Structure formats: structure tokens, C-alpha cells
Amino acid sequence: MQITRRSLLIHGAQVAAGFSYAGGLRLAQAQPLRQTTNARERCLVVVQLTGGNDGLNCLVPLRQDVYFRARPSLALPPGELVRLDDDHGLHPALSSWRELYERGAMAIVRSVGLPEPNRSHFESMDSWHTAECKAPGTPASKRFTGWLGRLADRCTADEAGGLRSLVAMNVGGGMLPLSLRSERALIPSVDDPRSLGLAASTQHLARARAELLERGEARGELAYLRETAKASYSLAERMLVSAQSKPHVQYPGSALARRLQWIARWIESGLGARIFHVELSGFDTHARQVHAHRLLLEQLGPAMDAFQRDLRAAGVEQSVLSLVFSEFGRRVQENGSRGTDHGWAGPVFLLGPGVRPGLHGPASV
Numbered sequence: 001m002q003i004t005r006r007s008l009l010i011h012g013a014q015v016a017a018g019f020s021y022a023g024g025l026r027l028a029q030a031q032p033l034r035q036t037t038n039a040r041e042r043c044l045v046v047v048q049l050t051g052g053n054d055g056l057n058c059l060v061p062l063r064q065d066v067y068f069r070a071r072p073s074l075a076l077p078p079g080e081l082v083r084l085d086d087d088h089g090l091h092p093a094l095s096s097w098r099e100l101y102e103r104g105a106m107a108i109v110r111s112v113g114l115p116e117p118n119r120s121h122f123e124s125m126d127s128w129h130t131a132e133c134k135a136p137g138t139p140a141s142k143r144f145t146g147w148l149g150r151l152a153d154r155c156t157a158d159e160a161g162g163l164r165s166l167v168a169m170n171v172g173g174g175m176l177p178l179s180l181r182s183e184r185a186l187i188p189s190v191d192d193p194r195s196l197g198l199a200a201s202t203q204h205l206a207r208a209r210a211e212l213l214e215r216g217e218a219r220g221e222l223a224y225l226r227e228t229a230k231a232s233y234s235l236a237e238r239m240l241v242s243a244q245s246k247p248h249v250q251y252p253g254s255a256l257a258r259r260l261q262w263i264a265r266w267i268e269s270g271l272g273a274r275i276f277h278v279e280l281s282g283f284d285t286h287a288r289q290v291h292a293h294r295l296l297l298e299q300l301g302p303a304m305d306a307f308q309r310d311l312r313a314a315g316v317e318q319s320v321l322s323l324v325f326s327e328f329g330r331r332v333q334e335n336g337s338r339g340t341d342h343g344w345a346g347p348v349f350l351l352g353p354g355v356r357p358g359l360h361g362p363a364s365v
Helices: 005-017 065-070 097-102 121-130 147-157 200-214 220-243 255-269 289-314
Strands: 043-050 059-061 088-090 106-113 168-171 275-281 320-326 346-351 358-360
Touching: 043 147, 043 255, 043 289, 097 106, 097 289, 097 346, 147 168, 147 275, 168 255, 220 255, 255 275, 255 289, 275 289, 289 320
Parallel strands: 043 275, 043 320, 106 358, 168 275
Antiparallel strands: 059 088, 106 346, 320 346
16 A cells, blocks of 8 residues: 555644644554654754655665566665665665664655656656645646645744744745745745855945834834834844854765755754755666765765754754655666666655654555
8 A cells, every 4th residue: 555645744744843734644554753742843854855766775675586686787785785674774875874763763654655656757746745646647736835835824823923933944045845835924945044144344234224124103014014124134144143053063065964054053043943945856867877876865864864963962853853755766677778767656754753763654666
């Protein structure tokens, strides 16, 4: 039985943020998350692996002969794998994740996919982002909001600061992903928080801006605009200062690691955001996959490990859940270009002490 993406996303939203979410399906055969008792507000960090990650070479079925027969050039040698048990091994680039697995801070949900195979990047990601499962070939969703955006709307409804509260953000710049589009919540896409500050040569502009915002009595729309501007400038300054604070651990030098480092600082500083989205692209490995996939996982594995260790050292790990997903998996059979073509289901990784640890769901092969 397949675990549908819709059910995984809905259930993850319920546990990660502590809100019951309208919708409906539950995880089949697996309940990978458990409630935490930490009083701190919980945060969800979503890491999107864009392009269709080859889950079979992330979590390798050691004793499945079909895996080795179908992949004469791509199958990873058992001796190189990071063994989780007698039947499963992680890609060596994810070796740092074994410590998370062994201390009960990782859940791996296998065979997560759409009820019907959909090998279109756009349509599959559309289903992930909206939490709506559609039959292959049907038109793209006309729904304006994404599942994270709807969750952000629920969060802002309960925030004392109202709609001016920052509860979610996309870290990495570019267009806001569909998953974060909302009806009411203000959700920014931040490329680099260092760009939020004014250069030393323009500090006089900050003083002039402050004087203008305080000048004279304001009512109605002008008062609202002034208060919104003040809140925005204050928030930008807090984001900049906290992002520049020193991490508790050494991070790798990748862009993904840098973004996760900022997120850790914002969570520790109590910035207020509870939903974060980051992306690592390049997983559409149709040709010469071995090298390309390893390079990607060498970014993902150490970056996520440093992030989790940083959160733990900061004393906030109990309140954070990280979700690592891709729009679909790759086919078992390798192609003639020493790569893999678009597949169906794949593993989803959940990191943090709030998970129900171990392997969940049926095997992929």
C-alpha cells in the first residue's frame, strides 16, 4: 500500500505546528511522528530536493537482488554503505545521519508517492505544494494557496500581532513557492539577510526614515502604514542581527548549509517564524548519475547534520521538525546513459527528536 503525499503532508503539519488541519487521510501502516512536550513554539523546516531524488540510492535495500541486477553501474557496493540494519544502508554521503538515526532523531518513511504514478515534475510538485492528489494528465491545480501557506494563515489567526506577524519564509530568494502561498499571511522570500541592512555610508537615511515615521500625528490609513513600516524595519534589523550571530557548530561551505545556519539562528533568537522552506535542486539525474548524485548528497547530508547539531547545542532541537522530500523517486532500472528516469514513490526523511524513529511504510522494491 502506498503512503500518499497528501496524507504525509497533512499529518506532518498537524504534529509539527500543533494545529489540527482540515483534510483527512492518515498515514497507512505508519505513524512516524509523536507529540513533544516542549513549551516552546514548534517549527517546521521543509527541505525540497527538486528534480526527483533517487531514493533507492539514498536508502539502499541491501538484500534485494533486483536492485543490484537492475543497476549494473549505479548500484552502490554494500561495503561502502552506512548500515542502519541488516536490510538497509544509507548512501556514504549521508554517513553523518547514522548518529541521528541511532539516537532516535530520524524517521524514514518509505514509498511515499501519489496514488497513481505521475512522472511530470510540474504536476507532481503541484500535488506536493497544494496537498491535492490529481490523476495524471489532469489540469494543474487552480488553488491559489499551498499547504504551508494555509498553515501560515492558521498561525497568523492565533498570533497577537495579527497579519503583520512573520510566521513563515522561503530562504533562498526567487519566486515564492506555491506551497507557501497564502490568503492572509505575509510570507517573504529572503535571498540573503545581509542585504537587509543599510551600508555605513547611508546610515543618515536610517535616521531620516525614523524621524519621518515619528513626525506628526497620524490617523487611519496613515497610522496603519506607519506602524507597518516600523514593524517591517524592526523585523529586518532583527533578522540581520540574529543571522550574523555565531553558530554553535561548524557548518560546511555550501549554499544550503548557509541557509540552514540562518534558520537555526532565527529559531534560537525567537524571531517568530515557525515555517521555513529551502530548496536544493539538480536531482533530475538522467545521465552519469553516480557522480552528480553524490555531489548533491554531499551537500545535503553534512548541512542537515550541522543544522541538527546546532539546534541541539542551542537547546531548541526539541521544538523543530525537518522534512526532506522530493517530487518523486527514480525508476529501479537504470537507463542507457548510466542514469535513472522518472519514477514513482521514494523515501521522505523526518529529522528531529519529535519523530517516532526508525523505518516506516512498505519497501520500495
